[in-house]
Amino acid sequence: xxxxxxxxxxxxxxxxxxxxxxxxxxxxxxxxxxxxxxxxxxxxxxxxxxxxxxxxxxxxxxxxxxxxxxxxxxxxxxxxxxxxxxxxxxxxxxxxxxxxxxxxxxxxxxxxxxxxxxxxxxxxxxxxxxxxxxxxxxxxxxxxxxxxxxxxxxxxxxxxxxxxxxxxxxxxxxxxxxxxxxxxxxxxxxxxxxxxxxxxxxxxxxx
Amino acid sequence: xxxxxxxxxxxxxxxxxxxxxxxxxxxxxxxxxxxxxxxxxxxxxxxxxxxxxxxxxxxxxxxxxxxxxxxxxxxxxxxxxxxxxxxxxxxxxxxxxxxxxxxxxxxxxxxxxxxxxxxxxxxxxxxxxxxxxxxxxxxxxxxxxxxxxxxxxxxxxxxxxxxxxxxxxxxxxxxxxxxxxxxxxxxxxxxxxxxxxxxxxxxxxxx
DNA sequence: GTGATAATACCGACCGGATGGTACGGTTCC
DNA sequence: GGAACCGTACCATCCGGTCGGTATTATCAC
Numbered sequence: 001x002x003x004x005x006x007x008x009x010x011x012x013x014x015x016x017x018x019x020x021x022x023x024x025x026x027x028x029x030x031x032x033x034x035x036x037x038x039x040x041x042x043x044x045x046x047x048x049x050x051x052x053x054x055x056x057x058x059x060x061x062x063x064x065x066x067x068x069x070x071x072x073x074x075x076x077x078x079x080x081x082x083x084x085x086x087x088x089x090x091x092x093x094x095x096x097x098x099x100x101x102x103x104x105x106x107x108x109x110x111x112x113x114x115x116x117x118x119x120x121x122x123x124x125x126x127x128x129x130x131x132x133x134x135x136x137x138x139x140x141x142x143x144x145x146x147x148x149x150x151x152x153x154x155x156x157x158x159x160x161x162x163x164x165x166x167x168x169x170x171x172x173x174x175x176x177x178x179x180x181x182x183x184x185x186x187x188x189x190x191x192x193x194x195x196x197x198x199x200x201x202x203x204x205x206x207x
Numbered sequence: 208x209x210x211x212x213x214x215x216x217x218x219x220x221x222x223x224x225x226x227x228x229x230x231x232x233x234x235x236x237x238x239x240x241x242x243x244x245x246x247x248x249x250x251x252x253x254x255x256x257x258x259x260x261x262x263x264x265x266x267x268x269x270x271x272x273x274x275x276x277x278x279x280x281x282x283x284x285x286x287x288x289x290x291x292x293x294x295x296x297x298x299x300x301x302x303x304x305x306x307x308x309x310x311x312x313x314x315x316x317x318x319x320x321x322x323x324x325x326x327x328x329x330x331x332x333x334x335x336x337x338x339x340x341x342x343x344x345x346x347x348x349x350x351x352x353x354x355x356x357x358x359x360x361x362x363x364x365x366x367x368x369x370x371x372x373x374x375x376x377x378x379x380x381x382x383x384x385x386x387x388x389x390x391x392x393x394x395x396x397x398x399x400x401x402x403x404x405x406x407x408x409x410x411x412x413x414x
Numbered sequence: 415g416t417g418a419t420a421a422t423a424c425c426g427a428c429c430g431g432a433t434g435g436t437a438c439g440g441t442t443c444c
Numbered sequence: 445g446g447a448a449c450c451g452t453a454c455c456a457t458c459c460g461g462t463c464g465g466t467a468t469t470a471t472c473a474c
Contacts, residue, residue, distance in 0.1 A: 122313075166397055180324035
């Protein structure tokens, strides 16, 4: 099916496949080390198609970050960690869920936008901005539950937004250590510490 | 002083300056986006000198990681956080010291080996290995104090090595968030959470 | 329905410059 | 003199990006 109905150009196969290829290849090799030709080969399209859909390689980077934000956003929105009635349990379930996601090859469970942001923050500020929106946007989805849990436990110490951001910091750091040789164990270990921090913060064990 | 005494070839100015240039330029632009010519210009040497001292760009990356490990190792060994008599105070002083280091341009206070490891872990495994040794080697320097503090407080929960690694995970994650738009505040915020975690873990406030 | 028209999606050869790396010659030090 | 050190010119390849062209599809008058 080379050219499906053009009623929805945004769902055109070439663009979609390029974004999916970018998600996987850039996650493994980094942005600068990934060539446009490589992306085209991985997506099964030609260079003409690439530059038809994206004005430049940088534009693809931005689009890839947004694509990552929306696709992971859908994944987490539909994840089962929202079901517990107690807000603190939902937060802890989120951490368990993130821990569960670790497995397989490193590039399969690490973060595209974290990798890209660290690499291109100076050379391609627009890409870094898009990456930042994805990261902090995801962090924001955790704020409500954290705020509820804090209110319920009478805690005012660190703000809900700050704690939400911290979960992402620990996750990103876990990815770095994993890539530096720590592997999946390093990732799980960091999640364990983070969960313990949250439990201590909320006085786990007391009523 | 273009060519100092050659009794100590390792201290030769060209090699040294290339490593210093690599430390700064790669930290800001990433490994793949930094060209050999650029490095030579920044170091004030020619390409001939570069390939005389390093067999390839990858070899320079490995040497830069080792150089980072030894120079930061010296910095931390001589830092003032070792002075407190109580081991837990030394650990907390280390975290304060790390927080104090944050300031100026992002590339000035972020980590070369973390950036490189994340970028090249798949394309240049040897560089990633050298980066990992620098990170986990630094983590190991914290183990003794953490182990002492744990013994003193009767804590056995997470191992000293694991907690030491976790400090590095949080730091690396802080760098990522900072580059993603959080800036220095994101870095300091993460350090604050980490310090709070350690304090909670060791029952700060109790005897 | 049909034919004309325009727009979209895609193809692939090509270009100029940058890139990592080499060859080789000269210089300085012991 | 010989080895380490460094400078310069050069090379093959790769890279991001362009461009003319084609095929498919949407629009619409009739």
